[in-house]
Amino acid sequence: MGVDYDVIVIGAGNAGLAAAATLQRGGQRVLLLERHNVPGGAATTFVRGRFEFEVSLHQLGGMAGPAPLRHVLDEMDVTRRVEFIEDDQLYRTVVPGVLDVTLPADWRGIADALDEQYPVDRARLTAFLELVRDVGMWQLTARANLHRLDHEMERLRSLPHVRRHGLRPFRDVLEEYVDNERVRLVLSSYWCYNGQLPSRISFMDYARVMALYVETKPYQVVGGSQALSYAMLRSFQDAGGRARFHTAVDRIVTRGGRAVGVRLENGETVSCRLVVSNAPATTTYTRLLDPADVPGHVLRDLRSRRMGISASVLYLGLDASPAELGFTTAANFIHSDLTEESLLRGMHTLEPAPFLLASCYDVKPNGGAPAGATQLNLVALQYAEPWESVPVEEYRRAKAEYAESLLELLKAVSPGVRDVIEEAELATPITFKRYLSQPGGAIYGFDQDVTDGWLFHDDDLKPNVPGVVLASNWVTAAGYNSTIVTSARMSRRLLEVL
Numbered sequence: 001m002g003v004d005y006d007v008i009v010i011g012a013g014n015a016g017l018a019a020a021a022t023l024q025r026g027g028q029r030v031l032l033l034e035r036h037n038v039p040g041g042a043a044t045t046f047v048r049g050r051f052e053f054e055v056s057l058h059q060l061g062g063m064a065g066p067a068p069l070r071h072v073l074d075e076m077d078v079t080r081r082v083e084f085i086e087d088d089q090l091y092r093t094v095v096p097g098v099l100d101v102t103l104p105a106d107w108r109g110i111a112d113a114l115d116e117q118y119p120v121d122r123a124r125l126t127a128f129l130e131l132v133r134d135v136g137m138w139q140l141t142a143r144a145n146l147h148r149l150d151h152e153m154e155r156l157r158s159l160p161h162v163r164r165h166g167l168r169p170f171r172d173v174l175e176e177y178v179d180n181e182r183v184r185l186v187l188s189s190y191w192c193y194n195g196q197l198p199s200r201i202s203f204m205d206y207a208r209v210m211a212l213y214v215e216t217k218p219y220q221v222v223g224g225s226q227a228l229s230y231a232m233l234r235s236f237q238d239a240g241g242r243a244r245f246h247t248a249v250d251r252i253v254t255r256g257g258r259a260v261g262v263r264l265e266n267g268e269t270v271s272c273r274l275v276v277s278n279a280p281a282t283t284t285y286t287r288l289l290d291p292a293d294v295p296g297h298v299l300r301d302l303r304s305r306r307m308g309i310s311a312s313v314l315y316l317g318l319d320a321s322p323a324e325l326g327f328t329t330a331a332n333f334i335h336s337d338l339t340e341e342s343l344l345r346g347m348h349t350l351e352p353a354p355f356l357l358a359s360c361y362d363v364k365p366n367g368g369a370p371a372g373a374t375q376l377n378l379v380a381l382q383y384a385e386p387w388e389s390v391p392v393e394e395y396r397r398a399k400a401e402y403a404e405s406l407l408e409l410l411k412a413v414s415p416g417v418r419d420v421i422e423e424a425e426l427a428t429p430i431t432f433k434r435y436l437s438q439p440g441g442a443i444y445g446f447d448q449d450v451t452d453g454w455l456f457h458d459d460d461l462k463p464n465v466p467g468v469v470l471a472s473n474w475v476t477a478a479g480y481n482s483t484i485v486t487s488a489r490m491s492r493r494l495l496e497v498l
Contacts, residue, residue, distance in 0.1 A: 011278030013041030136211025259467030317423030
């Protein structure tokens with residue numbers, strides 16, 4: 001008896017879309033299942049009044065130079081379907097009354113900008129940036145060659161910088177090269193793109209993020225991440241793939257310990273030879289699968305790992321232009337002080353926000369706001385626990401108070417913002433938990449510190465249960481680039497054996 005499909009992909013987030021498009025275009029018969037009415041997961045937008053708000057994309061790396069994202073999107077016939085806008089600057093970092101620095105997306109320009117404002121040892125600063133570039137570019141190359149991971153691990157052992165520094169905390173390495181605490185703060189600004197503090201993120205992981213944006217430049221997407229999601233969906237459908245929305249999976253069906261299909265919430269069963277799950281690893285192994293079919297070492301590994309961080313995001317539609325508001329860069333990192341201790345406290349409490357990322361999507365308009373207006377997202381990274389402890393009857397008040405603290409911190413760069421608010425909506429970790437069905441509302445998957453990077457969990461990308469492959473931010477590093485590239489490359493590898 002034949003099967004209904006060669007592959008069923010559960011979830012139309014970034015990884016699910018990349019897997020579905022790659023496998024369908026590679027000759028497989030693929031069914032894509034999504035419980036929501038639109039593709040994208042967190043890679044989506046929503047409309048309030050005159051504004052179409054970006055949910056999660058701040059900057060897209062990998063669209064120029066040597067990084068593989070553009071190549072992957074070309075392979076999926078996606079690039080031609082989307083318009084990209086290159087940001088003029090890397091980011092701006094502000095501590096009110098202490099520092100205000102904007103960095104270009106250029107290694108020499110970064111050194112020049114810092115050297116101009118602060119007393120630094122230029123030679124050691126340059127050596128540090130070269131180290132970041134070398135270690136970061138190895139990572140970008142390695143992720144592009146997942147089909148040759150053994151070769152990449154061998155190459156890793158031949159790179160002294162990676163061997164010496166790669167698994168050390170980023171801040172430890174930074175402090176060896178840079179004495180000025182203000183310069184250290186500016187160079188650490190991208191920590192929030194991985195959801196880990198500078199003292200906890202590995203140097204290798206931070207170097208990957210920084211090299212990605214400097215070497216391949218930061219971009220915005222016209223129409224927001226929803227446009228990218230629809231482009232991947234259309235590529236999949238144009239190749240003959242079938243997508244079903246409003247369709248939730250209740251169970252991965254197994255026979256003899258091997259996946260043979262899925263059972264939908266309505267009771268329907270659909271058969272296949274392979275299931276690709278874009279659901280969290282914890283959901284896939286403990287709810288969609290019978291734990292009896294999951295190897296013991298996989299379940300033990302899950303119990304040893306921590307849920308990653310979530311976020312509170314204030315979406316603002318403003319009746320003023322970016323210039324009138326004081327914004328000249330798309331990515332703006334605003335700190336209340338120079339200390340990491342305040343950041344850590346802010347992650348675990350509902351005290352006034354000590355840090356935010358202000359993403360301004362209209363410095364070069366991406367279409368989310370009307371002419372002369374501005375779409376602005378204020379992001380504070382937080383774990384779910386402090387919000388989960390708020391009584392239901394106090395939740396609305398707690399949201400209002402937290403939103404006020406974000407606006408108060410924003411005054412450092414935009415003192416008149418309150419006077420031009422047209423739309424405002426706050427999402428908390430509870431929102432992300434409910435909408436994304438992610439444990440703890442986690443936006444980066446597992447809590448990936450120095451001990452929990454992809455090199456320690458390469459089994460995540462292997463079929464631990466026959467007929468089931470995981471593809472999501474729970475089995476790779478955080479971010480659009482990493483998730484899409486890893487899923488596409490993994491799917492190319494699957495085509496060799498299907």
